[in-house]
Amino acid sequence: MKKLLFGALALAIGLGAASADAFAQAKQLKIATIQSANGPWHKAMIRFKEIVEEKTNGAFDIQIYTDGQMGDTTAMMTAMQIGALDMVYQGATSASYMKGGEALNVMMVPYLFKDGDSAEKVLNSPEFMELYDQAAQSSGIRVVGAWGQRSPRALQTIQGPIAKPEDVKGLRIRIPPIGLLEASFKTLGAQITPTGILEIYNGLSRGSLDGQDNGFDLSYPNKLHEVAKHWSSTDHVREIIGWFASEKVWQGLTDEQRDVIKAATKEAGAVATELQKEADEEARAAMEAAGVTFTVPDHAAFAAALADVHKEWEGKVWPDGLVERIRKMQE
Numbered sequence: 001m002k003k004l005l006f007g008a009l010a011l012a013i014g015l016g017a018a019s020a021d022a023f024a025q026a027k028q029l030k031i032a033t034i035q036s037a038n039g040p041w042h043k044a045m046i047r048f049k050e051i052v053e054e055k056t057n058g059a060f061d062i063q064i065y066t067d068g069q070m071g072d073t074t075a076m077m078t079a080m081q082i083g084a085l086d087m088v089y090q091g092a093t094s095a096s097y098m099k100g101g102e103a104l105n106v107m108m109v110p111y112l113f114k115d116g117d118s119a120e121k122v123l124n125s126p127e128f129m130e131l132y133d134q135a136a137q138s139s140g141i142r143v144v145g146a147w148g149q150r151s152p153r154a155l156q157t158i159q160g161p162i163a164k165p166e167d168v169k170g171l172r173i174r175i176p177p178i179g180l181l182e183a184s185f186k187t188l189g190a191q192i193t194p195t196g197i198l199e200i201y202n203g204l205s206r207g208s209l210d211g212q213d214n215g216f217d218l219s220y221p222n223k224l225h226e227v228a229k230h231w232s233s234t235d236h237v238r239e240i241i242g243w244f245a246s247e248k249v250w251q252g253l254t255d256e257q258r259d260v261i262k263a264a265t266k267e268a269g270a271v272a273t274e275l276q277k278e279a280d281e282e283a284r285a286a287m288e289a290a291g292v293t294f295t296v297p298d299h300a301a302f303a304a305a306l307a308d309v310h311k312e313w314e315g316k317v318w319p320d321g322l323v324e325r326i327r328k329m330q331e
Contacts, residue, residue, distance in 0.1 A: 147269020
């Protein structure tokens with residue numbers, strides 16, 4: 001009897017130790033975004049968490065931080081480099097600011113991608129994976145995948161409609177400090193007016209700005225339709241959301257774990273795409289109800305006007321011929 005009790009006790013202790021070991025082996029991964037809770041990006045991150053935790057049998061405990069809790073883009077990038085943050089979900093173009101990631105500025109070439117699906121295809125191609133690998137070696141930050149389509153960039157103005165390239169000439173436009181975007185609008189004859197994103201509303205309402213360049217995903221939440229009543233769907237840049245990881249973390253994973261994470265970024269990115277499209281439709285309906293007029297401009301005319309903008313960067317910032325190879329990938 002004593003032997004049975006001792007055996008039962010040993011078994012219980014063994015099971016408890018095994019459970020403790022299993023719990024101890026769950027690696028916590030912190031993933032953050034600047035976007036708001038319950039938005040498309042957040043829900044994509046929730047799906048990512050579900051997939052990874054399930055497919056790795058609880059090897060990871062993924063903690064999600066939204067609303068810029070881990071700081072702005074620069075702060076989050078720095079946190080990944082020093083190991084204080086494991087992953088980030090943010091616009092893939094942020095990779096162009098990374099040391100060794102300069103070639104990724106090519107993402108901002110106007111009218112480079114036919115549509116969002118084509119952009120995802122290209123940005124997850126072997127050629128771009130090589131560029132991500134080079135950037136990871138220099139910066140300590142890796143782009144694991146680029147999945148999740150943002151709203152196409154458009155022009156929202158207090159004057160309008162904007163139907164052709166000539167309509168942009170002379171307008172004071174707020175453009176983010178991205179070289180290719182600034183060059184594009186200077187080529188169209190706009191006056192580039194530096195303004196923080198939180199100051200755009202005041203600039204438009206006071207008339208110090210004539211317009212701004214963003215998609216629905218940033219324009220509508222900031223209520224810019226209250227003061228800028230003309231929306232022109234130029235669709236001049238199509239951006240994808242990137243899944244970034246600390247290279248220290250990435251190198252500490254097994255091949256099987258990396259495969260799970262890569263697959264999860266694609267599936268979770270599809271959630272962001274679907275929800276963003278729904279949100280864009282809702283935003284447009286609400287903006288129309290608020291008196292905003294919508295115009296679909298002559299995309300071919302805009303593309304022709306901006307056809308040579310990228311040549312200053314070709315062979316200098318990114319490999320020679322990359323733009324043409326990207327276009328051929330979409331044929």
